Amino acid sequence: MKSLADVARLAGVSKATASRALSGTGYVSERTRLLVTQAALDLGYVASTNAASLVTGRTRNIGVVSPYINRWFFAEVIDGVEEALLEDGYDLTLYRLRGDADQRARVFDYFLVRKRVDAVIAVGMDFASDDVGPLFSLRKPVVGVGSQLPGATTVGIDDIAASRLITRHLIDLGHRRILHLGGPIDGTATAVHSRRREGFRLEMASAGLSEGADVAPCEMTTAEAYTAVLEFLERAETLPTAIAAASDEVAVGAILAARTRGLTVPEDLSVIAIDDHPLSALFDLTTVAQAPSKQGRAAARLVLGILAGATPTAPGLIAAPLEITYRGSTAAPSSTSR
Amino acid sequence: MKSLADVARLAGVSKATASRALSGTGYVSERTRLLVTQAALDLGYVASTNAASLVTGRTRNIGVVSPYINRWFFAEVIDGVEEALLEDGYDLTLYRLRGDADQRARVFDYFLVRKRVDAVIAVGMDFASDDVGPLFSLRKPVVGVGSQLPGATTVGIDDIAASRLITRHLIDLGHRRILHLGGPIDGTATAVHSRRREGFRLEMASAGLSEGADVAPCEMTTAEAYTAVLEFLERAETLPTAIAAASDEVAVGAILAARTRGLTVPEDLSVIAIDDHPLSALFDLTTVAQAPSKQGRAAARLVLGILAGATPTAPGLIAAPLEITYRGSTAAPSSTSR
DNA sequence: GCGATGTATGGAACCGGTCCCAGAGACGTA
DNA sequence: TACGTCTCTGGGACCGGTTCCATACATCGC
Missing domain, CATH: 3.40.50.2300 (Response regulator)
Known part of the structure; x- marks a missing residue:
């Protein structure tokens, strides 16, 4: 491997000058700059970031x-x-x-x-x-x-706010018995799924619907959600009319489970979620986009x-704005199920 | 930041000895080894991989x-x-x-x-x-x-063989008009999707079914596959009785498109693919697993x-064995569609 | 007792860059 | 003419490790 010293020698300059010429810092005459870059090219020289970062302390x-x-x-x-x-x-x-x-x-x-x-x-x-x-x-x-x-x-995004938003939408549509789906139960309170579940609880409570709030925990995958919903529907006494899911992936599991059980979305069951996963369009899923x-x-x-030297922003969340992408998986509860 | 020199000084040894003690190479007495490791611990010493790799030439x-x-x-x-x-x-x-x-x-x-x-x-x-x-x-x-x-x-995996395998399965089930789905048409011949398409062509040809072989190209995503299948079904004169998909993700798009068009899988349309994506179980998709x-x-x-010094294996493919995971998305073509 | 061998340690070169500082011209200005 | 300033270049220290080599002592066999 060719080193900077080789380049410098071929160009007939010192290591210091060669370094300046290649990095573009400090004073170098145009003539020597060309000389050095040409030498580097001829030798197929490649710089060692290791060596550079050893002295600069920056690794890129x-x-x-x-x-x-x-x-x-x-x-x-x-x-x-x-x-x-x-x-x-x-x-x-x-x-x-x-x-x-x-x-x-x-x-x-x-x-x-x-x-x-x-x-x-x-x-x-x-x-x-x-x-x-x-x-x-x-x-x-x-x-x-x-x-x-x-x-x-x-x-x-503000996960609590996002979850409140989708829960609110369901409530506004007229739903009273709503299931929150997704997120293991043992997660810490700061975990995304925990915060989304918390948002659901808060919104249901503030609407005076804590009674109608149910929760189905599961890992945040489609497969886990599928079985979780199936099991939930199995043993539920009164079925919820809507599901607020912690993520689109989980919501897709719910939709598939509903289909398996012969329920149609949104007539029998509304489903709403958060993410705007590429699959959500295919499942006509109402969701809150986050990119x-x-x-x-x-x-x-x-x-x-x-x-680069900018003063760091203060600790805290830089939250993206929240907006519901309305699709066909949500509707008012049908009169029969009401 | 503490450097090796600091550790050496505190331990009362030379840099060389400190280096040996910490890296565990060469002769170091047990006593000094303990001395050095303790000093390193006390100082919160962390080695610089950069410096090390500069001389060893290995970066880990x-x-x-x-x-x-x-x-x-x-x-x-x-x-x-x-x-x-x-x-x-x-x-x-x-x-x-x-x-x-x-x-x-x-x-x-x-x-x-x-x-x-x-x-x-x-x-x-x-x-x-x-x-x-x-x-x-x-x-x-x-x-x-x-x-x-x-x-x-x-x-x-041997993509051509895998694709031949799933195509063969469809043929064995009695399918004669089969659609291969997935993979952009402009890919190079060595691309995975190109090779899977090639496997399909080969198997159909060797079964004398080139006539019944159709191809729907699309990007290797569920969404793209969905629209591609929808469009294909739109303008197809005679419908295929089965789809050999280049991947599970693409196959799921096909299944969803079939549902949209009111076709049931596998009665109206068999679907088989390659990958064993986690979603494929949920869609009851017959597939060839690759992990x-x-x-x-x-x-x-x-x-x-x-x-670590092992002699490199010869260039070429180290292929995993191929085996079909049979699920419910494949069946013999129904008599009506036959 | 002596050389051979094994163990333990330190000095110093080295990896390949960056950068500080000194020095040399060139040029403008008092 | 003398001096300051700007441009350009080279010498050499330095980053933080690894490793070669020399040295020193202990042990051992003869």
Whole structure:
């Protein structure tokens, strides 16, 4: 491998001058600049970012932490982040960080031990406030996406508000017995699904409908939702007239389960959700759009801005506006089921 | 940030000894080893991989290139790769590499220019043989997953064989007019969807059914497949009795489109596909399972093995065995439609 | 007692860049 | 003429580790 010294020698200049010529910093005459770039080209010279970051302390590399990479929201966010980083010539190092037991340990091992990221973007990480300590002890910019990161700027939507919004819509349509679907029951209160469930509870309560509020917990996947809804319908005494789902993926499971049970949507059962997953259009699902890849881009921009010297925004949620995309899965409850 | 020199000073030894003590190489007495590790602990010392790799030339970092990260197969593979790498303490740097125009340029820019990966795993990259040049010029291990990489070891399934298998199953059931669904028409011949289409053609031809073979191209997404099938059914003179889909995601689009048109599966239309996507169980879809996350793991293992000194396996496909998972979406054509 | 071998340690070169600082011309100005 | 300023270049320290080599001592066989 050719090094900068080789280039400098061929160009007949010093290492220092060669470095300046290639990086474009400091004073270099046009003539020598051409000389050096030509020499670099001739030798097929490629710079070592390692060596550079050793002295500059900057790696042009961003760490992305996410509990999943094979679920829609997370994958979309990462996609957006990657795109934005690429535009600025940054690399993305991916860490899947799931579970709780080894969570801290891994944060320590893989971020503290190796100091090769300039900043961290945490995607949908459900960190408790005492868990983020190690993350911040890096003294590097940290930005969250999706679930809110205590003490850090987070881009996303207000999950409680979004859930209240869809619940409200069902209530406004005339529904009184509503099932909230999705999210394991043992999640922390700050988890996205917990907050969406909380929003549902709050809205039902404020409408005086706590009696009609029911909850079916399940993992946030279509398959789990399908069986959860099937089981719920099995043992329910009075059926709900509507489902407020924690996500589109879960809602699709509900719709499929309803079909299996011979219920039609929305006549027998209205379904509404949050996300605007690409499948939701196919299932004619009313939902609240959130564009995760845009959130990813925004988070990346934020981080790059801070690295470029911008003053960091105050910790807290940078919330995207909420708007319902009305489709055919919601309607007033039919008179018979009322 | 504390450096090795600080640790050495505190422990009262030289940098060299401290390095040996912490890395566990060479001769170090038990006593000084404890001394050094304790000093490192006290100071909260974290080693700089950058500095280390500068001299060793190894980064403990693997580059993963993939055209998508938000599609099931790719996300699953990356997930598997990440998991396997993590176990060995390797990092994963992700590069999304799509399109063709800037494809080469990016490979050059982001791999050659920065020499900070030890090896490359190319996930579902549809590289033409003259496109892989830059990739191999890195002189680093390269392993492919999914679509076959000319000149490199690739783990995956034999797409042509898989497609022949599902087509054969339909033929064996008695179907004579079969539609192949999925994959843009302009893809290169080596692309996964092209090869699956090719497998379909071959099997139909070898059964003397070229007449009954029809093709509906579309992007490999559920939504695109949905509209493609709808349009196809619109203008088809005689309807096919079965669909061989290039992927489960596409097959789900077909099933939904069939439902929209009032066709029932499998009575009016059999559907079979390849992948065993989690949704396929919900849609009762007969399919050929491939476990992408396992493929990812396997590829990572392969790469780690080579880096550990194992002799690289010969270029070519390491194919997983093919087996149909029989579910309810396939049946003999009904007598009326026959 | 002596050389060979094994264990333990330190000094210093080295990886490949960046950047501070000194110095040399060129040019403008008092 | 003398001096300040600007442009351009090179020398060399430095980032933070790893590793080669030399040295020192202990042990062992003969």
